[in-house]
Amino acid sequence: MAAPNEAGNKKKSSYELMSAETKAMQDDASLNPAMFWVAEGESLWQSKAGSKNIACASCHGDAKKSMRGVATQYPKMVKGKLQTLEGQINQCRSGAQGSPALAYESKELLAITAYIALQSKGMPxxxxxxxxxxxxxxxxxxxxxxxxxxxxxxxxxxxxxxxxxxxxxxxxxxxxxxxxxxxxxxxxxxxxxxxxxxxxxxxxxxxxxxxxxxxxxxxxxxxxxxxxxxxxxxxxxxx
Known part of the structure; x- marks a missing residue:
């Protein structure tokens, strides 16, 4: 089964359709508003939580190394279940940390997801x-x-x-x-x-x-x- 656009039209990111000003916002970390969430995600990565009082970093260490390439692989099958990146984050929270799952679109879940995703930026x-x-x-x-x-x-x-x-x-x-x-x-x-x-x-x-x-x-x-x-x-x- 071939992917759409694979043999015909070139796959094109919607980035290519944006204005120069909006492209500049994405390209410059000092202008990209999403980096506020990334900073929060980095803090959460290091923060101990849950009944087991451990942090993401306690298991995974430096995200810049351990999370490189991770976001490019999701969704994927994990123990027989299709798991999104957000779903895997919540699975780690409940299973490894003993913490309640984070609500979808909550600041915390978006922040951790953005921080992990950033480690794979530029990778296919x-x-x-x-x-x-x-x-x-x-x-x-x-x-x-x-x-x-x-x-x-x-x-x-x-x-x-x-x-x-x-x-x-x-x-x-x-x-x-x-x-x-x-x-x-x-x-x-x-x-x-x-x-x-x-x-x-x-x-x-x-x-x-x-x-x-x-x-x-x-x-x-x-x-x-x-x-x-x-x-x-x-x-x-x-x-």
């Missing part, structure tokens, strides 16, 4: 189809191509069939997830890929997948597989 997305994830990948592919909502549109109709055209005066991107979590100027805060997917579902007036649901993980898996080889930009900035 490495998600591949395997015998272990094939069924989950197919479900994500189905979600991407299935029409949904009152507008009866699929992800593919916008981000493949109409990519490069304009909607409301703005170019339609190919819909690659290579910059998440992102600081979106429209949101005025950092947000996850799942938040963006839920925005799209709301836009076509469809029932949104729940945060942390298997359906979200499957769709994330397909999108990361579809973007394999693209360089990770996280944490990105978008309009």
């Amino acid at each position: 997305i490495a998600v591949r189809e395997t015998s272990a994830n094939k069924a989950e990948l197919e479900k994500g592919r189905h979600s991407f191509n299935e029409r949904m909502g009152q507008l009866n549109l699929s992800c593919a109709q916008c981000h493949e069939d109409r990519a490069g055209l304009k909607l409301g005066g703005s170019p339609i991107p190919q819909g690659h997830p290579n910059a998440y979590p992102i600081y979106r100027l429209e949101w005025q805060t950092l947000g996850s890929l799942q938040r963006r997917l839920r925005n799209c579902m709301s836009g076509v007036r469809a029932q949104q997948f729940e945060y942390g649901s298997p359906e979200m993980a499957q769709l994330e898996l397909f999108l990361m597989w579809r973007a394999k080889g693209m360089l990770l930009e996280a944490p990105g900035v978008r309009p």
Whole structure:
């Protein structure tokens, strides 16, 4: 099964569609608002927590070494379950630290995710189809191509069939997830890929997948597989 755009149109990050000013915000750490979350994530990495009173660093050491390349591999199968990066962070919290799971879109979960993702910035997305994830990948592919909502549109109709055209005066991107979590100027805060997917579902007036649901993980898996080889930009900035 070949990835879309692999043999035809070149995979293009939505970074290439942004203004010079917005690109500069992403490129310069002193201008990128997401770096406030990264700094918080670095602090949380070192902070002991939970009933076991241990930190992320207690197990994983220096994130700049131990987390390099990690974000390029998620979602992936972990002990027979498809796990997103956020899901794995929460699994470590509950299992290793004895801490409650962090809420999706909470400052803390976004901060740790952004800090981990930063360690893989500039590395190619490495998600591949395997015998272990094939069924989950197919479900994500189905979600991407299935029409949904009152507008009866699929992800593919916008981000493949109409990519490069304009909607409301703005170019339609190919819909690659290579910059998440992102600081979106429209949101005025950092947000996850799942938040963006839920925005799209709301836009076509469809029932949104729940945060942390298997359906979200499957769709994330397909999108990361579809973007394999693209360089990770996280944490990105978008309009």
